[in-house]
Amino acid sequence: MLTTRTRKRVTLKTVSITPMRPRPNPRTLLACLGLVLTQLVWTQASISEQRPLAGERVRLVVGFGAGGGYDVYARMLAPHLEQETGATVVVENWTGGGGVVALNRLATDDTEGLTLMLVNGPSAVMGQVLGNEGVRYDVSAFTWLGRVFAEPSVVLASPVSPYRSLADLTSADLPVRWASAGKTTTAGTPALVSQALKLRSEVIIGYKGTSESALAALRGEADLVAMSATSARAQAHKNGLVPIAVVSHERISLLPEVATVAEQINLTPSQNRWIDYGITVMGLGRSLATSEHVSPERREYLRRVVKKILTDTTVIREAAAQGRPIEFGPPSELLASINRALANENEPTRGELRHVILEKFNP
Amino acid sequence: MFDAYLQGVQSLMAMDVLLAVAAAVPIGLVFGLLPGLSGLTALAVLMPLVYGMEPLVGLSFLLAAHAVVYTGGSVTTILLGIPGSPPNAATLMDGRPMALRGEAGRAIGAALVASALGGLVGMVALLALLPFLQPVIVHLGSPEVFALALLGISYIAIIGHGDLFKGLAAGGFGIFLSCFGYQDITGVPRFWSGSEYMLDGFRLVPLVLGLFAIPEIVDLAVSKRQQFRIMPDSVSADRLRHGMREALIHRWLLLRAAWIGVLVGLIPGVGGDTAPFVAYGSAKQWARDPARFGTGCVEGVIAPEASNNAKEGGALVPTLALGLPGSAGMVILLGGFLLLGLQPGVGFLDHHTNVAVALALVLAIANVLAVIVMLAAVPIVVRLLDVRGELLAAPLLVLVVLGAYAVDENTMDLLFVAVFGFLGYCMKSLAYSRPALLLGFVLGPTLETYLHISLQAYGASFLLRPGVMVIVLLIVGGFAWPAYRRLRLRRKGDRDAPC
Numbered sequence: 001m002l003t004t005r006t007r008k009r010v011t012l013k014t015v016s017i018t019p020m021r022p023r024p025n026p027r028t029l030l031a032c033l034g035l036v037l038t039q040l041v042w043t044q045a046s047i048s049e050q051r052p053l054a055g056e057r058v059r060l061v062v063g064f065g066a067g068g069g070y071d072v073y074a075r076m077l078a079p080h081l082e083q084e085t086g087a088t089v090v091v092e093n094w095t096g097g098g099g100v101v102a103l104n105r106l107a108t109d110d111t112e113g114l115t116l117m118l119v120n121g122p123s124a125v126m127g128q129v130l131g132n133e134g135v136r137y138d139v140s141a142f143t144w145l146g147r148v149f150a151e152p153s154v155v156l157a158s159p160v161s162p163y164r165s166l167a168d169l170t171s172a173d174l175p176v177r178w179a180s181a182g183k184t185t186t187a188g189t190p191a192l193v194s195q196a197l198k199l200r201s202e203v204i205i206g207y208k209g210t211s212e213s214a215l216a217a218l219r220g221e222a223d224l225v226a227m228s229a230t231s232a233r234a235q236a237h238k239n240g241l242v243p244i245a246v247v248s249h250e251r252i253s254l255l256p257e258v259a260t261v262a263e264q265i266n267l268t269p270s271q272n273r274w275i276d277y278g279i280t281v282m283g284l285g286r287s288l289a290t291s292e293h294v295s296p297e298r299r300e301y302l303r304r305v306v307k308k309i310l311t312d313t314t315v316i317r318e319a320a321a322q323g324r325p326i327e328f329g330p331p332s333e334l335l336a337s338i339n340r341a342l343a344n345e346n347e348p349t350r351g352e353l354r355h356v357i358l359e360k361f362n363p
Numbered sequence: 364m365f366d367a368y369l370q371g372v373q374s375l376m377a378m379d380v381l382l383a384v385a386a387a388v389p390i391g392l393v394f395g396l397l398p399g400l401s402g403l404t405a406l407a408v409l410m411p412l413v414y415g416m417e418p419l420v421g422l423s424f425l426l427a428a429h430a431v432v433y434t435g436g437s438v439t440t441i442l443l444g445i446p447g448s449p450p451n452a453a454t455l456m457d458g459r460p461m462a463l464r465g466e467a468g469r470a471i472g473a474a475l476v477a478s479a480l481g482g483l484v485g486m487v488a489l490l491a492l493l494p495f496l497q498p499v500i501v502h503l504g505s506p507e508v509f510a511l512a513l514l515g516i517s518y519i520a521i522i523g524h525g526d527l528f529k530g531l532a533a534g535g536f537g538i539f540l541s542c543f544g545y546q547d548i549t550g551v552p553r554f555w556s557g558s559e560y561m562l563d564g565f566r567l568v569p570l571v572l573g574l575f576a577i578p579e580i581v582d583l584a585v586s587k588r589q590q591f592r593i594m595p596d597s598v599s600a601d602r603l604r605h606g607m608r609e610a611l612i613h614r615w616l617l618l619r620a621a622w623i624g625v626l627v628g629l630i631p632g633v634g635g636d637t638a639p640f641v642a643y644g645s646a647k648q649w650a651r652d653p654a655r656f657g658t659g660c661v662e663g664v665i666a667p668e669a670s671n672n673a674k675e676g677g678a679l680v681p682t683l684a685l686g687l688p689g690s691a692g693m694v695i696l697l698g699g700f701l702l703l704g705l706q707p708g709v710g711f712l713d714h715h716t717n718v719a720v721a722l723a724l725v726l727a728i729a730n731v732l733a734v735i736v737m738l739a740a741v742p743i744v745v746r747l748l749d750v751r752g753e754l755l756a757a758p759l760l761v762l763v764v765l766g767a768y769a770v771d772e773n774t775m776d777l778l779f780v781a782v783f784g785f786l787g788y789c790m791k792s793l794a795y796s797r798p799a800l801l802l803g804f805v806l807g808p809t810l811e812t813y814l815h816i817s818l819q820a821y822g823a824s825f826l827l828r829p830g831v832m833v834i835v836l837l838i839v840g841g842f843a844w845p846a847y848r849r850l851r852l853r854r855k856g857d858r859d860a861p862c
Contacts, residue, residue: 066407067695072702075411095771097552097562098545104559133552134562177820182550204819206548206812209694211686212631219504221820234706238686322414323701362549 052301053114054086061092061106061117063099073148073286073324074118080309081116098182099123100134107137109291113298118148121284121334125341126184130354140338142289143299146306147329150285152248153186153278154232154255155193156225156241158217163224166197166245166264175200178361179213179222187281188357189226189247195356196267196274203361217241228282229254230325247278273347274356281341287334303331368490371720374419375728383416383424384725388732391428394448395435396744398576398759398766401448401568402432406695410702418703419721425699426679426722427729429692430482433671434733437474438741441467441664442748443759444579449571450671452801453639456522457656457663464659468598471741472606473661474668475734477617480610481669482730484621485628485676489723492629492680493712500681503630506825509813510834511630515637516806517838518644519799521653526794533796537803538810540565547812560775567636569767569776570804573783576763578791581784584756598745603738609661616646616662617669624670628677637809638674639667640802648841676726683707683719 060078062070071093078089094102099120109115119142127135157163169176178190180203194201207213210227214235217225226247227235233254235241243258251260261267261275288306290299309315310328319326343350374380387409394405405428413421436447441458454474461470492499519534520527543554544564555561610617620642627638646666647656656663675692682693686707700707705715712719748755767780790797817825825831 067410067698069698072698093771095563096559096773100562101559132550133555134559184550202819204816205550206816208631215500215631215681216505216816216820219501221504221816234686238706238711323704 051086052298056085056087056114058085058087058089059092059111059115060089061094061102061115063094063096063102063117063120065095066093070118070120070286072322076319076322076324077118077148077309080312080315081305084305084309087114097134100127100132100137103127103137103139104135106142106289106291110293111291113143113290113294113302116145116288116290116302119287119289121147121150121287121338122187122281123184125281125284125338126187126357129341129343129350130184130358131350140335140342141292143292143294143302144331144334144338145288145290145302146310146331147285147287147327147334148310149325149327150283150287150329151229151254152246152252152282153189153226154229154243154258155189155245155247156214156217156227156232156235156243158220158223158225159240159242160220161217161223164242164244166261168244169199169224170197170265172200175202176224177201177222178203178224178226179207179216180205180226181207181209181213183357183362185210185213186226186228187278188353189278189282190224191357191361192274192278193226193245193247193261194361196261196271197265198271201361205362214239214241247275247282249279277341277343277348277353280337283329283337284334284341285329287329367716368720370717372724374717375423375721375724377419379417379420380423380721380725381728383420384427384729384732387424387427388431388729388736391431391729392435392733392736392740394428395432395437395451396439396447398439398443398445398447398572398763400432400766400769402429402692403695404770405429405432406692406699410695410699413699414702416703418700418705419718421703422696422699422705422718422722423725425696426675426725427732429696430672430675430726430729431733433668434475434478434730434737437478437664437668437671438471438737438744441470441474442744443576445576445759445763446571449567449801450636450639450667452571452575452798453522453643453667454664454671455575456643456798457659457661460657460659461661461664462597465597466602466659467745468602468741469606469609469661470659470664471598471737472603472608473610473664474606475603475737476607476610477620477665477668478672479730479734480614480617481621481624481672482675483727484618484669485625485673485679486723486727487676488622488625488629488673489676489679489726490720493684493716493719493723500629500631500684503830504817504820504828505813506817506821506828507830507834508630509810509817509825510831511627511641512637512806512809512813514834514838514841515641515644515802516810517841518640518648519802521644521647522640522657522796522798522802529794530796530799533790533799534803537800537805538807539803540570540800541804541807547808548815560773565779565804566770566776567805568770569779570783571801572763572767573780573785574787574790574797574801576759577780577784578788580756580759580763581788583752583759586752598741603741606661610665613662613665617665620646620666620669621673624673625677627670628674629680631681636805637802638670640798640805642666642670643798645841648845653845672730676723679722679726683711683722686711 060074062074064070074091078091082089094105102117103124106117124139128139163169176199178201180190182205190203204222207216210231213225216222218239229252232243236243243255245264246252246255246258246260248260310326316326343353391405394400406425409425409428413424432448433450436451437454439445439447440451440454441462444455444459446452446455458470520530544562545552552562623642623645624638627641643663643666646662647653650662678693682697764777767776787797
């Protein structure tokens, strides 16, 4: 019995010992686990640091209705913002007051960069400069993230008018009539060009957008119309309107045969400042901004993200295929232009601008 | 040209295009059935879906959904007295009284056939005008837009049922309400009282829902009577057929109304919402017995519905020919063209006549298909509504609130639904014309803006333009001829009367 027991014990011992590896020390195990957890937490923290908006809900606001140009741009950019930040990006249309309501709300937003807005730069600045009723924002206080696209304005003549160059306009016997949707449409180009060239102009406003203004010129109801370069090229090709001048420092690739204002007329510095002002304001284009209430780290992160998306060649190609070009402009450049456009110190002064754009050419 | 027309027909016959139309029609009808949601909302919601589609497939999908919204809206208008979309408000004047009289089926049958035939007239107009589009549109300028708005506003005196003073007062109040917010010609807001919401003035959808839906809902909720109940047998197949036949009997009225729709749609700036009111006013003006209008006569349903659907064909004309949208809906549709890689404008028809022809045919097919779908759906809708008025009021109120909120997602719109609801209830109780108020509201800004533009561009001589003179003659003739006819009838009656 004893022998059997002993053998059994021995056998048991043999069985239990043979496959056994050195037993890990519980302390070592705990240490390893701690190390792994620390590594995980550190990695996670590092990822969060790199993508601080991951898992958040970001609003991409447009101040105009669904289906319009700004809305389409925003919906095109939203998936790229999502991919880059890891956030859920939702496009929202905060309509009212031609974008003023959305800008007012952005000014008081305190969501730490979770509300972005695709801003109509020229319209936002002109609203502030001209002291439009309802404006409660300060464009220079917004956190600007980058310009998506900007293009200069182009002056087009009616095919039934006698005008084919700026020289024709300056020597006109009768007042020239411009068609426009509003006084500040295309940054007030009709008034600014008229002031710079000392034209006898009348700006007829009230048309429903660029298309109807173009139709007015096509009918001969107005002699001239100003619009963005892309629309101008389309109107020239589609409807036979005649582009006579680009309000820009240099010629543009969309309409290479059309001369700039400076190429056609020798302007004195006092005349030129009106053209310069128009160029500066139109240069603000469609830009991305967020509220001023955002930490410097978040601001820099958002700027990096926006720059990465808007300079990505795949994104640019995809956007161009949809007829929505992208041409990134850095925030520093934007802010400098905004400060110039606000006319706090530079000429023309706000008072002069109000007189010229709101009163002088609007009988 | 004939080859291009043939190609257009062939492109339409592709299975994916037909499927897109078949899918879009029920969607558009649902948008129409829900109070407050318009064709504009349908286009904005559906636009992202077409990205990546073949151009003709995507455009057919959008156009078909947009074109049939008013067809669905007419059914809600007649059955509930709530305009499915703002332009359906004109159908309310006679459609609702017919329904309350137990003739809902007759009214719906007439409305559906008028809508379909109106859509067909729109297609014919589009196809016929394709070769002459540019000169036609270029010769219709701001003075003509002003004159047409004047023609529309002159109908305030006609559509106000009964008391002329009350009609004019309601119309005048509508013009007053339209003066709030940004003025187009100065860019300066009026009467905005420092409220951001009021920068854009009062909105159309809360106004329509408040004026027309809330009083009906209040009546449903507080009245124990059965008078608001739509009985299933009032929309029996026989009654629907009867209404459909009547639309065909009044074919000249239908054609005239449809052409009014085409004309209003054709001229960018007038605004498509005006067409059904002008068509209604014209029908009443030229009727043998204008007093029947407003009491539930079928002509008052046929005229606005025919013009509603026809105006889409008219609005497509400047959109395709010049790249200039003829209505607010066409603005979004134009975005759809660009999204799908097509750029409408003068050159467009040189290279894409087949697309234009195919789209004209899509209009026709969608309108006919919508009638078939609605004929099948009406009994189901009526069965859903066959409950006591008090029980129906709550879900209807929910739909109205959702419809008002869905447009801009602005809670202020809900407040104004309530405010205009109170106004609408008072107006209904005191027999002031709510459609006259709506017409004044819609046309007030057009009248002001285009008078200003016409004076600036042409001076007072704009009144001597041939188009303006023709429209002014129509206005004067429109008032003088019925008066002359009534006078002649009275004299004849005096002569025939026994001494």
